[in-house]
Amino acid sequence: MSPTLTAGQHAWLQAMLKQRQHTLEAQLSSHLHGLSAAERAAEVLAQDGDDAPQRLPERDIAAALTAAEQRELQATGAALQRLTQGAYGLCSDCGTTIPFDRLKVEPSALRCVPCESTHEAARGSRA
Ligand SMILES: [Zn+2]
Structure with missing residues (x-):
């Protein structure tokens, strides 16, 4: 079974x-070299939402940001690997073809929209 994407x-x-x-x-290496990322981190944490404490020491914010980037880098790498493997x-859950429109917005998407919603609801994260 192969995805219905054109070449x-x-x-x-x-x-x-x-x-x-x-x-x-590039972003990760600059954070790992100790640049302050507190401002951007605040945005990222606000998007993430989950259980981020109100106030974090700057070092922890940078660490959280770095962790978020590492997760995304990992997802991106995994998507590239899936590309080469066909x-x-x-969708990793139901096996349906993920529409190109969704992949265009989120190239590292693992799931179709319905499965992603279910997955996020199961993780208890709020929009
Ligand atoms: Zn699915």
């Missing part, structure tokens, strides 16, 4: 993922 879409998504990977690697673009 052009496939190539475009691969380029997007590689670019994202480069950006994340498993890309299929």
Whole structure:
């Protein structure tokens, strides 16, 4: 079973993922070298929402941000791997083809929209 992406879409998504990977690697290395990221971290934590404490020491914010970037870098790397293995673009939960429109917005998406909603609800995160 292969995803119903055209060769052009496939190539475009691969380029997007590689670019994202480069950006994340650059961001990570700058954070790991101790640049203050408190302002951007506040945004990221606000988006994440879950159980982030109100006030974090700056070092912890940088660490949280770095962890978020590492997660995304990992997801991006996994998506690139799926691309080369031909498993890309299929929902990891139900196996349905993930629409190109969704992949365009989130190239590292693992699940189709319904499964992603279920997954997020199960994790207890609020929108
Ligand atoms: Zn699904």
